[in-house]
Amino acid sequence: MASGIRLEKLRKSFGGNEVIKGIDLDIAPGEFVVLVGPSGCGKSTLLNLIAGLETVGSGDIFIGGDKVNKVPPRDRDIAMVFQSYALYPTKTVRDNVTFGMETRRVPKDDQAAALEEFARLLQIDHLLDRKPGQLSGGQRQRVAMGRALVRQPEVFLFDEPLSNLDAKLRIEMRTEIKKLHQRLGKTVVYVTHDQIEAMTLATRIAVMDNGHIRQFADPATIYENPVDMFVAGFMGSPPMNMIPGRVWHDGGKVFVLPRGARESIRFPVDGPAARGADLPDGHEVILGLRPETIFAAGTELPGPNRYVFDAPVEVVEPTGPDTMIVFQIGGQDLIARVRPEDVAKPGRAFRFEVDMTKAKLFDAETGKAL
Template sequence: MSSLVIRSLRKNYGAHEVLKGVDLEAQEGEFIALVGPSGCGKSTLLSMIAGLETVTSGEIRIGGRLVNSVPPKDRDIAMVFQSYALYPTMTARENITFGMESRGVPKAERDAAVKRVAALLQIEALLGRKPGQLSGGQRQRVAMGRALVRDPKLFLFDEPLSNLDAKLRVEMRTEIKKLHHRVGKTTIYVTHDQVEAMTLASRIAVMHRGELQQFAEPHVTYNRPTNMFVAGFMGSPSMNFIPAQLTRADDRVAVTFPLADGGSAVLPLATDVAAERIGRAVVLGVRPEHLSRYDAEIHARKPGIATLSAPVEVVEPTGAETIAVLRFGALEVVGRFEPDSAPRMGERIRLGVDMTRACLFDPETQRLI
């Protein structure tokens, strides 16, 4: 059964169209991440699901019920905000139970709910403290506790980790994933952080300029992006885009593009999927981790590896890996290397390119071929 169904959803502010006919469906228990750059419409979409923004046209159904005109308090949802939105003069316990008290829930039932949620979030020792006495991560746990005591049909998260430092963000990401597995509620999670989306979501909805670009499982979104926007947005460093031409080489379809030394690279494709486009321009998409220092013994056992040489312009060690900027003709291409095989600045390196993982895009439509 679908917990959330969105059909042809539009939102206008005067003449400005923020959402342009979004269709999205979340199954019972799914974790859906809404991602995209600032201004793409993801937070507006979440606010419309919550009832905080009105619908210009289209439908929102929660648990099969049309909720376009239903007030937020009657939608059976719970929302966790970026800013925590805790009452500073109340203790953590009082913040968690405030909504239940307002609805007239008996004290015994409130106490049982707080006990259950506090154990789930491991905040039993924090219940007597006020928000000013809590760290950012502890405040976010309390905010999540306030949502959990509702036992709603739908959980909505609006960039809940963006105010935390990097280390705490990773820890809280793990906690949210554990929490979802334990509770099993349908969750819609807005984030600008693609790593959060990849690690948390069962499916990712990528948005751009008010339109849904792709809605798929994380591995599909990453490995088979529907267009160049999705390919460039998902992944850090982002996918390399290399203008090229489709040719034939040794009876195989290949991509050809100029190199820095005045020569050309000819990289055979792993399949003949685009054979009908021979002689036409394409854009070759290669992720940084699919470039490696060529090793004849290793790569001979791996099908679909093409080779070329390129000078190294910049090297950026990060500890677990090394990022290198390589020169492909007029283009700078980024590669991600193991520290033991990392290139040196100024070196000319022979590369192995995993063409089984490469993507081809139409330069006019920017869509995946």
Template sequence: MASGIRLEKLRKSFGATEVIKGIDMEIEPGEFVVLVGPSGCGKSTLLNLIAGLETATGGAIRIGGKLVNDVPPRDRDIAMVFQSYALYPTKTVRDNITFGMQTRRIPKDNQQAALEEFSQLLQIDHLLDRKPGQLSGGQRQRVAMGRALVRKPEVFLFDEPLSNLDAKLRISMRTEIKKLHQRLGKTIVYVTHDQIEAMTLATRIAVMDNGHIRQFAPPADIYENPVDLFVAGFMGSPPMNMLPGVLCRNGAALAVQPKGTGLRFPLPRPLADRVTLQDGDQVVLGLRPESIFAAETELPGENRFVFEEAVEVVEPTGPDTMIVFDIGGTEMIARVRPEDARPEGTRFRFEVDMTKAKLFTPDTGQAM
């Protein structure tokens, strides 16, 4: 049975700078929670607080219902995988993996059994007599995971474990970590700045910024219903287009008119109903690149809006081609099929699926 983690009004200051500013969070047993955010948002500090490598300035940390604020890392029933792998350079892979069991005086037979089980699972059983210096990056990563797994703790903490791997290896390790979670069912808290890692791995994502949690929700929710401009801008690659404009009447319906243009993006019903602002108020219209495509290339649907702009830059990525264009001074990106792309300078007819549009108030950044 895995343990849950509960953070209550957790605070951490380094000198005068407050890094964690009162975080409340409830992580269910067996959940895979990813902490994501830009550099310096406090995500690694939060992980270190859970690990016990930093002491909380205020608030409470509970693991499996037990208050652990003053419990040292060794007694928290956690294991951690570090960004730098932090393998012991003078020890063999075998000793690296069993060190935690040695310090806990676990009988040799049990150590051996655990070592065999996980070195086979991670396919490092042929490397046991090597030193970390003789391993490749991916192999070191596996050893670091083996060291964490072998003790069978209730909670695993991962601190950007894949950021030092090359792109291909990162994707395969990502899948392996997800498989491991499904297989072991332990609680995992995973820190990354890579939003694709966050989306693919998490059962719930906590988007952090400046010591706060902006949104804590399942990946699809974070992507589809971001609570504010920060979350909307952080998740998604290329990021969501943020088009500043004013609210206006377009016949019976509401629309958004981007600044300095005559375009009017009509708001679909459910969204328009939630708008509490008046005509002429400032808003930010959020459009994901994939909701803008070449006109008449998709089956017709409701709430489509077609407009024409000049293509400024064409960026092929392989499966899709990004087209950069400009609306009233705001740079926009559309994701079109490669065969629909047109060269720079040509006029291009774009179609927007307005049902996917988001609307934000510019001053607070909150979603409507």
């Protein structure tokens, strides 16, 4: 049975710099929670506090219902996988994986059974007699995971384990980690700055910024209903387009007039953004449009609340399955994700269509979602 984790009013400072600023977090047993955010936001420090590698400034940490503030790492029933692998270079894979069991005096038969099970699961059974220097980056990461798995703890902590791997291998290892979680059902806390990793792996995501958790929710909610501009801009690749403008009522409808744009461009407010109808004329807002909601006019099935507009193309970026078009409204660069066959040329106007039911509206002053 996996153990849950609860953090209450957790704070941590280094010198006069407060890095963790009163975090509350409740992770259910068996969840895969990803801590994501920019460099320096406190996510690795938070993981180290859970692991016991850093001492708590104030607040409490509970694992499996037990308060562990002063419990040493070895007694917290956790296993940690680091970015750097941290393998013993002179030991074989076999000895690296079983070293922890040796120090805990696990019987030899139990060591052999655990080694066999997890070496097969991680597909490193043919590497057991090699040393780390003879392995690829992906193989070394599998060995590091095997060393953690043989302990069979209740909680796994991953600190950016894939950041040293190339793009193809990161995708493969992401899949392997997800399979392991589905098979073992253990609680996982996983740190990354890669929002694609966060979206694909997590059952819930904690988006961190400057020592705080901005939003804690499932990936779909984080993506579709961000609580503020920070979350909206951080989660998504390419990021959400943010268009400064003001609210305008006309003929019983509500529009956002982009700052600096010609008067003919008026984005009709609909869907979740319809709450902007309660705002007075002239209220400063930020209109959020994800690139995939902007496409070449006439290429998608007709739908309600579509808005068609023309804008000059700045840059065309083919990526294979999609083409990114950088265009301008009011002097601001925006991005549309279109199909490869939708031909656009820099310096020329292009007709776009946007699904306004997917638009988000944020208060320009507070950055909060409206």
